Each structure stands twice: as structure tokens, then as C-alpha cells.
Amino acid sequence: GAVVSQHPSWVICKSGTSVKIECRSLDFQATTMFWYRQFPKQSLMLMATSNEGSKATYEQGVEKDKFLINHASLTLSTLTVTSAHPEDSSFYICSARAQGFQPQHFGDGTRLSIL
């Protein structure tokens, strides 16, 4: 099946640090990648949608300057949490989709803890 690699799995860092999370589709070309945030015992909250070579589309309420998304190739998207603060602590999960109604395939997620 389709494989999406997300790295790192865990990040613990000090307040004010910027953190970069990578999402790679390993065996297919991802026209679209999605970034989600998930709080404990809640559903996925879509943060942004990115298409290769174009600017990400952010959902309402998500700060573009805080959560920088780059989708430079058909196999790689990155999410950078800039100047992270404790309230940014969460589970971040990416997904990639080839095209159209094909299913998203998810990375294993990144648990971010800001001290």
C-alpha cells in the first residue's frame, strides 16, 4: 500500500524554538498534501491544504505566519511551527493524496511538546 513517512515522531523543545516537520510520500506522487492538528480524544482539525508548486491554502483561524507550509515537490511537504509556544503543543499529522477521490494516506504523526 501507499506509504507516507513523517519525521520526526517526537519533538520536545523550548518555547521560542522553530520546529520543522517533514512529510514524504515514498511510493507515489502526491498532488495534494494535508496538514492536520489533533487534540486528545478529538477529531482531526485540518490546518492547510498544499498542492505541489503553489502556496498552501489555510483553514480559517490558522495563522499562516505561524505555521509555514512548503510543498516543493510531488513527494515532500514541510510544516514549520515558528517561534513555538506551549499552546502549540499537539499531535500534528500529515497526509498525501495522489489525485481526485483517491484516499489520503497518512504519516504516523508528530507529537510536539513545547516547554
Added chain:
Amino acid sequence: AQKITQTQPGMFVQEKEAVTLDCTYDTSDPSYGLFWYKQPSSGEMIFLIYQGSYDQQNATEGRYSLNFQKARKSANLVISASQLGDSAMYFCAIYGGSYIPTFGRGTSLIVHP
């Protein structure tokens, strides 16, 4: 706009029995796709099954089947012969014409031995 409703916050089932997880949806798009994902406690999201709005037959994947009733706008997941490893959160999702997914709140399934 599109919406997914999962009305069962939690479900319990005995091992080896079948269980149905409910999902109703709303969309104004004539063409759409419906998906189910499993999220174990470890956090990863695992794709289970897909149903296209124009598919004539209900989708099946091993022990998973999707009971698609278009007129009622429901897409229930049926897990046959439950196993202990099926204990997880289950999310129903829809894509419409925008191809942007909408997820339900999820159902927590616990399988008892």
C-alpha cells in the same frame, strides 16, 4: 459545504462478533467519495475502505464492508468477526468536488475478549 455525523462516541463489541459503526453525511456535490479510517492508540491513521457516490455495489475489504445507502445519506462501516486489535478510534470522512476532506468526530470501539 459538507458534513459528517458520527453519533456513537463509543461502542463495545464481543470478540468474534460483528459491529456496525454509523456515519451519516451531507453534501451538495453530486459526486463524492466516502472513506473510513482507523486510528489506534499509537496515533497513526490507517485507511480502511472507500465508497464512491456512483458505485453500484457496497465496498468490501476483507472483514470491512461499507453499508452505503445513498438515499438515506448513510455510509456505515461493518466489521465482521471482531478482533482485539480492532479496538481503536474510527473516523468517517467525505470528499466532495473541492477534494477537501471533512472528518467526523469519530467512534471509539472497544473489543472485549
